[in-house]
Amino acid sequence: MEANESAVIVPIPEAEPAVGKYRASLDRTTAWGIPAHVSVIYPFLPPSRIGPREMSQLREAVRSVPGFDVSFADVCWFDDRVVWLGSDPADGFRALIDAVWAAFPQCPPYGGAFTTTVPHLTVGADGDLGAMSSAARAVAASLPISASVGAARLFQGSEATGGWRSVAELPLG
Numbered sequence: 171m172e173a174n175e176s177a178v179i180v181p182i183p184e185a186e187p188a189v190g191k192y193r194a195s196l197d198r199t200t201a202w203g204i205p206a207h208v209s210v211i212y213p214f215l216p217p218s219r220i221g222p223r224e225m226s227q228l229r230e231a232v233r234s235v236p237g238f239d240v241s242f243a244d245v246c247w248f249d250d251r252v253v254w255l256g257s258d259p260a261d262g263f264r265a266l267i268d269a270v271w272a273a274f275p276q277c278p279p280y281g282g283a284f285t286t287t288v289p290h291l292t293v294g295a296d297g298d299l300g301a302m303s304s305a306a307r308a309v310a311a312s313l314p315i316s317a318s319v320g321a322a323r324l325f326q327g328s329e330a331t332g333g334w335r336s337v338a339e340l341p342l343g
Contacts, residue, residue, distance in 0.1 A: 173328055173333070176220060180208045197293065201331050203335060208289050211274070228270065242258075242315040253303075319342065
């Protein structure tokens with residue numbers, strides 16, 4: 171399938187050993203080819219609207235945020251629908267979200283569905299509560315996870331299995 175969506179994310183490969191097997195069964199984005207990550211902006215522009223000018227704006231926005239270190243030490247929940255890892259500090263991710271959103275005001279985080287954006291790494295969403303609870307307990311035993319964030323990535327794709335791919339690395343400042 172042709173890419174019809176895009177997202178700006180920060181992959182967190184350091185989290186894969188702890189969350190990978192749970193994400194595989196509890197987070198549908200894993201089957202699409204999206205790694206463990208913190209979303210910066212989703213949905214972003216349709217791929218057909220991302221040209222050289224937009225890429226330059228995006229690179230500049232991401233570069234305005236210095237690289238940072240982060241630790242994922244807490245398992246958290248959005249109601250009983252999403253289990254996720256919280257980052258400490260969250261300021262670097264918030265700065266990235268704010269910078270990209272300011273450069274692309276037509277692309278609010280999560281389409282503007284939430285009044286507050288909470289940077290997070292999803293372990294599972296909208297799955298069986300028992301399975302998500304088991305995953306939460308197992309992942310908690312592997313925490314904390316430390317990571318250095320030096321780049322974001324632009325991903326494009328569709329909901330087809332393996333339909334998403336990284337199309338650009340976006341270095342932080």
